[in-house]
Amino acid sequence: VQLQASGGGLVQAGGSLKLSCAASGRTFGSLSIGWFRQAPGKEREFVAAIAWSNGVTDYDASVEGRFTISRDNAKTTWYLQMNSLKPEDTAVYFCAARVSPKSSDLDYEYNYWGRGTLVTVSS
Numbered sequence: 001v002q003l004q005a006s007g008g009g010l011v012q013a014g015g016s017l018k019l020s021c022a023a024s025g026r027t028f029g030s031l032s033i034g035w036f037r038q039a040p041g042k043e044r045e046f047v048a049a050i051a052w053s054n055g056v057t058d059y060d061a062s063v064e065g066r067f068t069i070s071r072d073n074a075k076t077t078w079y080l081q082m083n084s085l086k087p088e089d090t091a092v093y094f095c096a097a098r099v100s101p102k103s104s105d106l107d108y109e110y111n112y113w114g115r116g117t118l119v120t121v122s123s
Contacts, residue, residue, distance in 0.1 A: 001023055001024075001025050001026060001031070001097055001111075001112045002023070002024045002025045002112075002114075003021055003022070003023055003095050003096070003097055003112055003113065003114030004021070004022045004024070004114055004115070005019060005020070005021050005093060005094060005095045005114045005115065005116060005117045006019070006020050006021075006022075006117055007019040007020050007117060008092075008093060008116075008117030008118045008119045008120075009118075009119070009120070010120045010121075010122065011085055011119075011120070011121055011122070012121070012122050013085060013086055013087055013121055013122065013123050014084060014085065015085050015121070016081070016082060016083045016084075016085065017082045017085065017119060018079055018080070018081050018082070019035070019079065019080040019082065019093055019095075019117060019119075020077060020078070020079055021033060021035070021077065021078040021079070021080075021095030021114060022076065022077045023076050023077070023078075023097060024076075030052035030053065030099065030100060030101045031052055031075070031097045031098070031099060032049065032050065032051050032052045032053075032097070032098050032100050032101065032102060032103040032104070033049065033050055033069070033071070033078045033095060033096070033097055033103070034046065034047075034048070034049035034050075034095070034096045034097075034098070034103060034104065034105070034107075034110055035047040035048045035049070035069060035080045035093060035094070035095055035096075036093070036094045036095075036096060036107055037089075037091035037092065037093045037094070037119075038091055038092050038094070038116070039088075039090060039091040039092075040091075042091075044094070044107055045060065046060050046105040046106070046107070047059070047060055047063055047067065047080070047093070048060065048063065048067055048068075048069040048080060049069065049103035049104060049105060050069045050070070050071060050078065050103055051101060051102050051103040052075070052100070052101045052102075052103075053101035053102065055071070056103070057069050057103075058103055058105060060105070062088075063082075063089075066082065066083050066084045066085075067080060067081065067082050067083070068080070068081040068083075069081075078095060080093070080095075082119070085119075085121045086121060087121045087122065087123045088121075089119060089121050090119060090120050090121050091118075091119060092116035092117065092118050092119075093116055093117050093118075093119055094113055094114060094115075094116045095113075095114045096110035096111075096112060096113045096114070097110060097111060097112040097113075098110045098111050098112075099111055
């Protein structure tokens with residue numbers, strides 16, 4: 001499975017961005033997707049996830065109400081809509097997949113990782 005994240009960029013505080021994560025290759029089984037981010041000098045942290053089985057979503061408290069994770073009907077592309085962005089949202093954002101019907105907020109439970117996309121929020 002190969003994952004490609006895109007959609008990052010520079011935006012002013014209060015603005016919006018929509019990230020995409022496209023899966024290709026042997027997309028066998030159930031792929032639950034998570035978004036993680038890593039800010040300069042900080043550890044990677046969980047942002048949001050969506051379960052394959054029922055589409056149930058999970059968010060970190062820092063983004064709940066501002067970010068929305070979703071997927072297309074074919075379940076090969078996932079999205080992270082980010083609204084009301086804050087400077088502290090600045091980070092490299094990664095999408096990750098785990099072969100499981102259930103999502104997780106633990107990065108070590110994900111099997112596949114895409115290259116990140118940089119989101120910069122100016123104040």
